[in-house]
Each structure stands twice: as structure tokens, then as C-alpha cells.
Amino acid sequence: MPTATIPAPPLLDSLPEGSVEVVEGLDQPTWIVRRDALAQVARQLRDDPETQFDLLLDLCGVDYPDRDERFEAVYHLYSLPRAARLRLKVPVLEDDPVLPSLIDVWTAADWFEREAWDMFGLRFEGHPNLRRILTHEAFQGHPLRKDYDPARRWILTEDKIYKPNPQPTGSESVDDMFERMTINIGPSHPAMHGTFRVVATLDGEVIVASEVEIGYLHRCFEKMAETHTWQQVIPYTDRLNYCSSFINNVAYCRTVEKLMGIEAPPRAVWAQMILSEFSRIMDHCVCNGSTLVDTGALTNFWYMFQPREEIYGLLEACCGARLTVSACRIGGLLEDLPPDFEARCRHLLETVPEFIDDVDKVVTKNRIWLDRSVGVAAISAEEAVDHGWTGPCLRASGVDYDVRRAYPYDLYGEVDFEVPVFQGGDVFDRYRMRMEEIHQSLSIIRQLLDRGMPDGPYIVDDPHVALPPKEDAYNQMEAMIYHFKLIMDGIQVPPGELYHMVEGANGELGFYVISDGSGKPYRIKVRPPCFPIMASFSHLMQGGTISDAIATLGGLNIIAGELER
């Protein structure tokens, strides 16, 4: 396990006195940076061989109405070569919420800055296109500010709708070209996998410029979380990446457990790992199946969806729902595992590979599919990192970064698995990557089953965290009181802040949570893995055809629930 080395302070001499203050965070070192020094500090952090923070994971705003400097922009950085993490906080005044844009340092900052502008009204100077991203054009105010009333509604009328007209930035003159055509795909289009809108300008068949509009599925998960108790947020997390909702549950519960300093019992951790890996398989099946169906290989869609159907059956037997499972609780599981859990898992281990192998035989070496995917929307490792990619898409570009390997949480340090890496960075390698990861996940599940199911409770035995058993709640006064207190007031999470991440099906799924000890989350920020990936979609489409764009979108596995929260 690579230990996170605390980065050396950058060349502070060249900065004015007091521009960087180093604080020890609960989870990772935190620097409070004055905004005048931000651009310089960021550039040095990226370029200095001592630090090399090449990946901008997340950028979010936080609102503290009681502070002199009301807003804080929080940057989460990761250094791939040094396996180190760093959080930058930049406080700004309410009257003057302006920060320098870091888009020149990390391209990934593009959409993240737009989101912080949309949600908090933080202005990023130097951003070329600082428009609203998740809310619509007629929206007034900034919804994640603490003084924004969650019940406000704004109506978008047709005359206010933004009309994108992407134009290439190249130097060629229009006279040399044939007439250009602008076409609109989505938001309601079968190939868009959800509701996104892509406006592309074509020169003949080639896309010369494009613009992506998102926000159609935005439901302000983060604002809703602030008005509910910690426990009540779990059903909301199901709806982030709904193809693998179990992983979201685990990620959220782990984060809160870490903040509270408790640990889920071994039985729960064991089961959560198995079901997370099954969810990953399901997610990859959906992604590959739908990519193939978009490129015309319909049969594989059915082959891929059959293991998914079986896995849904297992999840339903464990928690009573197929898609939106809400199967985890802070401190463990919703219910004990069904008695035939192991038998069902073993049965799945036998049946799932059959379908995966069928798909493998039908398409992986099929030249028709190869011609559609090899070299399409290829992105180099350097560009992918610059765009903030993580997960299978990043590994398909040749960067060996997997949270399960880099920061082995749960039992991932004790099982043997490989992190596959491919060098092509194209649609084909993203497809191959997911196929390979399915096999790795199956191997992890097999090893866990061979270790045997740990005995013991499925949720922590702490009446401040977990509801007491029903019989006790009916018959014992003390348990009854705990039961009422826990439902009425919620779990009391001590004040503090923490960023915790797991390897989601799409990449690093992080939760940045801030608690003020009031019984409700003060702020929850999800680090959605497909947000930076979608942000670079325009860049990927450049120079390809429409059919390439469709194949690309499928391979990126964009899930609207997670993208727009």
C-alpha cells in the first residue's frame, strides 16, 4: 500500500507572506490559500517535481454565512506519480466572490468551475464560458447557498432557452469549406443514454465543433441532503449512479462511518464487497451492452443483460429492491444476509462468465466491431489525466490508477486481483477494459467466498448509530427510547470534514462531507466520476463522425443520475 506522502510546501519564498496556511485535515493535508496566490500555487503544485499534482479530482464551493469570508472554494488534488492527496481551500468574500480560473492548469476545472458558479455564485476570472451548467437559464440565485429557499421554483420559457451554435476555433476560412450543418442530438434521443443534448457542427460528415448541454436530470441531491438526516440520505445516493447503486451506498456509508470513527462489522464489510463487485459487473454489462447496441450489435445487449437480471435477483433477495437498493446503513447492512446467499453467489459465479464469454466470442475479435471502435475517440494518458478522468476510461488510456489498489479500503488489500491497463485510449480499449474488469471482479468474489462468510452481527451494536432489534424496541424501555431518538433526531455525527473515495464503476467516487454536529449534513459534495469525463466529450468528438460520437458516448458510460445529481 503506497502511503500518501505529505507534499513538501511549494517554493513558498516567491509568494507573499501568509498566502498559504498548512492545516492537518482528518484525512489529508489541507492548505488554506489566499486567492491572489491560488494561480501560482496551483501551477507550482502541478509542475514541481516534488509534488506533481496532475489530477484535479474535484472542485466545490461551501457556504459559511457566519464567517467574514463567507464562501470557500475547495479543490481536491491527487498526484498520480507520488500517490499523494491534497486539499486546497480558498476563502472569498461575499461581496467579491471572484477567484482566478484554473482552466489553464487543469482542463478538468472547466465544468467544475461552471458548477461552482451555478451553485454558489463563485466567479472564476478567465473562464471562457462561465455559464450555468446544472440549472437552467431562467434560474435566479444560487441554490446551494444556505439562504436559498429549497422550495423556490423557476419557470424556463422558450425565449430564454440557450441556443448553442458551436463554431470551430481554427484558422481556416469558411470559403474553403462546403456549407456547414448544425445538428442537434437529444436531449431525448435513444443514443444519448439519459438526457443530454449535443449540438454538433458538421463539415460534410466530420464534426468540427460541438457543445454539450447537461442538467436535464438535475435534482439538487446536495441541497436535499442538507435538509435531511444522515440516515435519510442513503436512498438518495441510490439515484446517483443507478446502474450500480450499491456502490454509492457503500461509498456514502463508509464516509460517514469514517467521520464518526466507527467500523462496520466484518460480516457487513464482506457482504458489501461482494455485492459491490457484483454491481460493478452489472454496470460494466450495461455499459458494454449499450455501446454494442448503439453500434448495431444488438444480440450482445441481450447476452449482457441476462447476468444483470440474475444479479438483480440476488440484490433483491438481500434487500428487497432491484435497482434502488438502499441496502446499506451507516455501520453495516439493512438486514442480515439471506441464508442461501453463498449458494446464490456461487451459482452466479458459474452463470455470469458464460454470457460474458458469449459476447467475447461474438464481438471482441470481430472486425466489424474493431473497425467501429479501434482508434475512435482516442485520448492519450496525458490528456486524460489533464481532463480529470479516473476509472476504466483512464486505465484504458494507460494510467494504472485504481482506488482499490492505491488506497485498499475494506478487504481489497487482502484479495489478489489485477488492475488491467490498456494503451489505446479508444472506444475499443474502454470496452476491453470493462470486459477484463468483469473477470477481475468475479475473481475477487470467488476469493471472498472462499474465505468464508464471517460470523457476527451485520450492523454495529451501537444504539446511537443502528436501530435496536425490533423485539427489544417493542419490549425494553431503553431500546425504545434509543429507537425514538434515532428516528426523530437522526445519527449525531461529530463536527468535522472528510473526503473518502471508493472505486465506483465509472472511476473514483468520492464523498466530501462536512458535519457541523447538528444531526444533518452541513454539506455533501459528490465527486461524480463521469462529470469530468463528460466534460471532455466535445473534445473527443472533434474530427470524428456522428456515428463515432454515438459509439464514444456509449463507451464512456455516462450516467445522468450521477452526472447531474
Add this chain to the structure above:
Amino acid sequence: MPHSDTPEPYRYTLAERLYLPLLGGMWVTLRHFVGNLLGRRTSYTIEYPEERRAYSHRFRGHHILTSRPDGSLRCVACFLCATACPAECIHIEAGEHPDVNVEKYPVVYDIDMLRCVFCGYCVDACPEEAIIMSNNYDMAFFNRASSVVTKEELQKPFTYDQARLGYRPRYPEEEEQRARARRELQAGRVDLVGEARRRQEAAAAGPESSKSAAASS
């Protein structure tokens, strides 16, 4: 920069250039086609509503308000379910119960099924086992008003029929009992669709066979 700036795409093998692996793929589809044609069902498609999937005893479906032996609701209008509900879909108005030992009962108990997310938090929260869930998932409405179900409708499907109950508080010994029944039923094989089909066939054959049995006796 430590990362490579040129992607290296996959290189085709000679066989791939010659489209040869297509034959293997065609063999797979042919195998599935013939298999399905000859009745070896390899597909999981269920012909709903004639066929139904057999869900587990934990399925979170339509809610049920349970009753006391005298037929009155067990609910004491403590509002815990409405508090625990993340979707805020439960609306309760409490009234005074004539029996002083009960104190309160719900005059109005509505659940908005279009808001409900079927998370089961109300069942977890209930201190009286007054609200449980069934495994009924057929909920279609013609208008929004009829999606709000009242306490009478919630009480209606109340039954102790194991086959119709879903998510509810359970106790370890009960779990063991259910597991045994399930094991006997399936004899180690997990076959949800087959079970549903068998059940359906049994139901179709059931009335006739019982009728003939009655006639012969």
C-alpha cells in the same frame, strides 16, 4: 510529464483482418437460436402479466397497515414513519382513541405512491409493527389523485398469507424457518422464473384438480 502523450491502438491480427473470428460469433448466435427453438429456454424474458417473477420475502412493494384482532388499525399515530420518510410521502392526522390504553389512532393516513421511493424506512421506524410492505408491485394510476392511497386501501390487502408479504421486521428464528422452506422448494437450485412458472401452472391446474377431487369424494 510522466504520462504518455500518444495512444497506441490495438493492432489487428491476420485472422481478424480476414474476418475469420466472425464464424465463431455466428456459432454462438446459432447455438442460442437453436437452443431457444428446441425449447431449452436460455432467455430470461417473462411474459408479464401471465408470468410473474417470484420475489423474495424482503421485497419492498405496496404498503400494508396491519390490524389488531378486532379489525382496528394497529397504528397509534406516533408519526415516526412520517419523520423517517426521506420522500415525505406519508400524511397522518391523529385522533383520540376511545380506549385509554391506546390513546391515539390515525384519522387520516395517506401515502402518496408517486412520491414514495420504497426504501422501507417507515417499516424500520414503526414501533408497533403497524406498517409493513407487501410484495405487490402492480401500481398503476390513471391520475395523480388516485395515487394517494388512504388508510382503508392500505388496510385492505392485509393478510398473513406469507406469499403476499414483503419487507417487514423479522426475527432470526423465523428467518431460519423460511430459509428451510425455500431450500426444500428449490432443492439448492436458484430458479426464480421456473418457480414462477410452476406456481402459475399449479394455480391453473389447482381449481380443476380440487373440483375433480371433490366430485370423486
